[in-house]
Each structure stands twice: as structure tokens, then as C-alpha cells.
Amino acid sequence: MPINKIVASFDEAVADIGDGAVIMVGGFGTVVSMPSCLLEALDRKGVKNLTTVSNSSGFGADVWRMQGAPFPEDMDILVRNGRIKKAIVSAPVSAMYVNNFEKLLRAGKVEIEMVPQGTLAERVRAAKAGIGGFYVPVGIGTVIEESKEKKVIDGREYLLELPIKADFALIHAYRGDRWGNLVYRGTSRTFNPTMAGAARVTIAEVDEIVELGELDPEVIVTPGVYVDRVVARPKKASVQESKSTDSQAEESKQKHEADIMTAQKGKGTRR
Amino acid sequence: MSSEVPEKQRLDRQIMALRVAKEFKDGNVVNLGIGIPGLAANFVPAGREVIFHSENGVLGYGEITLPGEGDLDLVNAGGQTVKRAPGMCFFSHDESFAIVRGGHLDISVMGAYQVSEKGDLANYMVPERQVGTIGGAMDLAFGAKKLIIAMNHTTKEGDYRIVKKCHYHLTAPKCVDLIVTDIAVIEVTKKGLVLKEVAPGWTPEDVQKLTEPRLIVAPDCHDIELM
Numbered sequence: 001m002p003i004n005k006i007v008a009s010f011d012e013a014v015a016d017i018g019d020g021a022v023i024m025v026g027g028f029g030t031v032v033s034m035p036s037c038l039l040e041a042l043d044r045k046g047v048k049n050l051t052t053v054s055n056s057s058g059f060g061a062d063v064w065r066m067q068g069a070p071f072p073e074d075m076d077i078l079v080r081n082g083r084i085k086k087a088i089v090s091a092p093v094s095a096m097y098v099n100n101f102e103k104l105l106r107a108g109k110v111e112i113e114m115v116p117q118g119t120l121a122e123r124v125r126a127a128k129a130g131i132g133g134f135y136v137p138v139g140i141g142t143v144i145e146e147s148k149e150k151k152v153i154d155g156r157e158y159l160l161e162l163p164i165k166a167d168f169a170l171i172h173a174y175r176g177d178r179w180g181n182l183v184y185r186g187t188s189r190t191f192n193p194t195m196a197g198a199a200r201v202t203i204a205e206v207d208e209i210v211e212l213g214e215l216d217p218e219v220i221v222t223p224g225v226y227v228d229r230v231v232a233r234p235k236k237a238s239v240q241e242s243k244s245t246d247s248q249a250e251e252s253k254q255k256h257e258a259d260i261m262t263a264q265k266g267k268g269t270r271r
Numbered sequence: 272m273s274s275e276v277p278e279k280q281r282l283d284r285q286i287m288a289l290r291v292a293k294e295f296k297d298g299n300v301v302n303l304g305i306g307i308p309g310l311a312a313n314f315v316p317a318g319r320e321v322i323f324h325s326e327n328g329v330l331g332y333g334e335i336t337l338p339g340e341g342d343l344d345l346v347n348a349g350g351q352t353v354k355r356a357p358g359m360c361f362f363s364h365d366e367s368f369a370i371v372r373g374g375h376l377d378i379s380v381m382g383a384y385q386v387s388e389k390g391d392l393a394n395y396m397v398p399e400r401q402v403g404t405i406g407g408a409m410d411l412a413f414g415a416k417k418l419i420i421a422m423n424h425t426t427k428e429g430d431y432r433i434v435k436k437c438h439y440h441l442t443a444p445k446c447v448d449l450i451v452t453d454i455a456v457i458e459v460t461k462k463g464l465v466l467k468e469v470a471p472g473w474t475p476e477d478v479q480k481l482t483e484p485r486l487i488v489a490p491d492c493h494d495i496e497l498m
Contacts, residue, residue: 028327028364030350032343055364069343091406095397102402114403117326118368118410125365138372138413141444144405186344186361187327193363221363 005180005230006209010041013203013231017168019047020085024124024164024199025054025075026171026192029091031064033188035172035205036071037233042170043077049085052078053124053164055117055191056091057101070236076100079110086111088164090120116144119161121194126163128198128226133162169199173222176206177213180227181220189221197226204230279472281423281453282495289314289497291380291421291451295321300330302371302411304381305349307421309335311380312353322358323347324376326407328367331359348407371407371414379415381408383422383447385437388484390447390459392420393439403440412443424452424481431483433457433464454478456495463487468495 007013017023023042027034058076065072078084080100092112093102104110115123116138126134135158139145149160171192173182182204184192196202204222209232282290288310295301295315302324303309313334315321322331326348333354341352370376383394392412396403412418425432433450450457455478456468466475466486475488 029348030343030346033327067343091404093397093400093402093404095404098400102400105402114405116405116409117364117407118372118414121364121368136372138409138443140413142409142441144409184361186342187325187329187346188344189328189361189363191364194365 002178004178005224005228006178007229007231010037010205010231011044013205013229014038014041014045014168014170016201017042017045017047020049020051021047021168022051022053022166022199024166024169024171024191024195025052026169026190026195027074027188028055028190030188031059031061031067031069031072031074033172033190033192034074035170035203036073038170038172038203038205038231039075039077040073043073043081043083047083050078050083051086051088052084053088053120053166053195055089055120057087057089057093057099059094059099071233079104082109084110086113088113088115088120090115090117119144120164121191123161123164124191124194124198126161127165128194128196131163133160135159136161164198166199167201169195169197169202171195171202171204173204173206175208175210175215176204176227176230177210177215177224178230179212180204180222180224180230181215182206182222182224182227183215183219184221193222196222201228202226203228205233206230207233279454279477280470282470283453285310286497287421287451287453290456290495291419292316293497294378294417294419294449295319296377297321299377300324300370300375301378301380302326302376302415303347304379304408304411306382308380308382308419309347309349309351311421312347324367324370326364326367326371326411328362328364329359330362330370331356333359368407368410371410374414374416376411376415378417378419379411380419380421381411383420383432384439385432385434386420386422386447386450386459387434387437388459388464390445391437392418392442392444392447393437394420394442396440398439405442408442412446417448418446419449419451420447421451424454424478429481431481434483454481457482457486458489460487465489466492468493470495 058074060076061072174185292311292314333356385393458465
């Protein structure tokens, strides 16, 4: 039987995520790095009491629509619809304005565990790598050290940090194949490759599915063994095809596309 | 609190960024925070090759593009689109913070609410809202070899930001090396805060009035040099 991790729809991809699940959500600040369609499907499903693990708590789709992002939903869709019980997060609020997460926080409607970004990434990676814990200096002398084991190593103080385990990881990649091998685009890797394999089930939303063998093994970032499901975005103007007014940016974009094409030694086929 | 200093011209954000960029030495690996620090990417002194790091997983990015003119998959940590540049590379978040935490960054530049005379930094809890975002600030403050703070010298209300002891939640203790403000450049040393440069038209006495801890005026204290 050929291995086939490709699922036909976003609803199918998230069908077994239930109330109270712990979910990791990839991406960073900007929506193009995030699994927008999976978040939408999860919201449609109407799950409650999620514990989420993510870098940020979202700006909301309106912000990204203004920037022309074709898939504009970020963490805010789960926040504003009250689907989150607890957020393990590095950048929950904005210094610039009050986001929906802050409103919930102030109203006492959501729990928070704020984690320094690098510690969050490493706690996720530890879960993926089967590491039972690790020591970091980050947080010594701050609120982060409260109730954590300290240890002096080579004369420097460290804190014990533990892995974050999750039921599902929702991530976004540029291209993927039926084995779950993934490549990313530009600065949109962020937490996506880190979270791949860190949960019991990893679901990858990709811009495009390509035939097995089309991704150059030299440039595959996420080995397919970390990924359980692959689902493709609908074919509409995706980011790399969106309009650009700047000829230089356009040129660099085309060059980047060409680089990837060359690296992958073949033309991708859209499903 | 601070007062009675006649209205003198303060440096604007661009000029502060220009002064910060002067600290970048040839070959330095530099992380720039959101706001004034980020602007420094556009002011690298001529002839110096500097590699910029951003938390979202990029080394070696180019200048910030004009709004609406960049590639959304090529951004700095503040979400500003940046230009492609030869030598740049991308990586995951765990790799990005291995670079930060592992001591591979020469300089980190960020903003602050308060800096103490010992170099303690408070910059994540928004004081009036009692919420905050740690983000990458703690990792950067602990990990970078040199930490430069770029901020206005006082709050909008005229309160001290350079204080004897931080009142706000600490990002990291004893981590700041240099403070670039809109009126001065101050080095954090074991002996205390050393006033190195003042904005044109300002005297060391003017700066002291707006600074809570005692400043040690450097023997060669002079007007801020931008070139």
C-alpha cells in the first residue's frame, strides 16, 4: 500500500480534534506563516476548552485582509469565538492596541502561561525529540523562575524547563508530498518545523501538494515522519502570487521562485 | 520628579537609530527589536558588513522595504517586509533561539520602559495595562553578547525611565550595556552609569536632571556623534 497522508479537506483534517484538546499552532506574528484554513475548520467544528500552544494570540483577520493576505485567519478566530481555556504563549498582547485576547484575559475568561519565546520553542522541540527537560539561563531573576528547579552549571544559574506535550500540531508549509515531507517559504518557517512531530498528531496545511520525489532531499526541511496529515489550500491567489507594486520585490520574488524550482528540480503540480 | 529643564531639541527616532547603528562593527551579528531599533537596519555605516538576525528565522536580511512593496513571506520580527540580500538564510524558531541563547549574537538592540543603574531591564509588562508580551526579549537579553537599549529618556509625563531600581517586572537583571536615548548616550559599567555623549544643546547637568541615579560624566563627554 502506498503511504498516503493526504486528506481531502480541512474539515476532515481536524475531524478528530475534540473539546479540551491541547493544540500547537505554528507560525509567528504575520498570518502568512500560520495554518489559517485549519484554524477556520477547527472553529467551524465548534470545539471548546482548548489549550493552545502558540507564539502569539492573533491580530484578527481584518488586519491581514488589508494587507492582501488571501487566507487571513490567525489565532484570533479561536480567541474571539471563546474556544480557548488556556493559552501557553510567548506574545499574547500588543503594545500598540488591546487585542481580543487581552479583553478575555482582563475579564478572567482565559488562563495564560506566558513563556519566553526561545524557551517555548525549545520546550516544543524537547517534546518532539523525546527530551525530558533541559536547563536554560533565561528567566533567572524574573517572574519566570517562580516554582522552577534551579541548578548552577559551570558557575551560571539555570532553570529546569519541561517539554510541552500536545494532542495535535497544526502547521503551515509551502509544499508537501504524500509522505509528509515539507518545505517552507522565506521567513514563514518560524514555529512550523519546530512543532512538526511535537504532538501526537501533526497536520500540515500546504500551499501546494507535489508528487513524491519532486522535493529535493537536499532542501526538505521537515522529514515526513513527523507529519501525519497533509491538506492543500484551495487554489486561489496565494501569497506568492499576490500583487506586488514594487518591481524590485517582484524581481526578487521571481528569483526566489526560480531558486526553489531549481532546487526542487521539477515543476510542482497542484491538486 | 524631573522638571525645570527648558525645552531643548531632542533627537528624533531616525537620528537615534542612526546613532545606534554606529555601534555595529564590521562582521557583527545583530538582532533589532521592534520600533526605533528596527530602523537601524537602514543605517549601517558605509563599508561595514553587518548580518541582521530576526527571531522569526532569518539571518542576513536587507533593508526594510517601503510599506506595501515587499514579499509577505520575507519579514522581520516586527512584520515589516525586508529586502532579499546575498548570503541570507532561513531557519526554524528553535534554531533561531539556539543562535540567540547560544551566544552567537554580538549585539541585540531593543526598547525599554525602564533601565536601572545596575543595567536591569524592564521592557515587557505594559505598565498602565498590567499585561505584557515577553516575546523574544528575555532570550535576547540573556543571550546577546552586548545589549543596547534605544528609548526616550523620560516618559511622556516626564517621569524617569533611567532609574535606581526598576519598578516594573524585570525582563532580565544586569544585562544592559549601553543606553541610547533622545538626549544622551550612557554606558552601564560596574562603577555606575557613565554619560558618554549628549544631544546638541544639552549639558551633562540637563541630562542628570532627567535621570534618577547619579551619572558619572565621562572625561571626554561630548556631543552625540553620528558619523
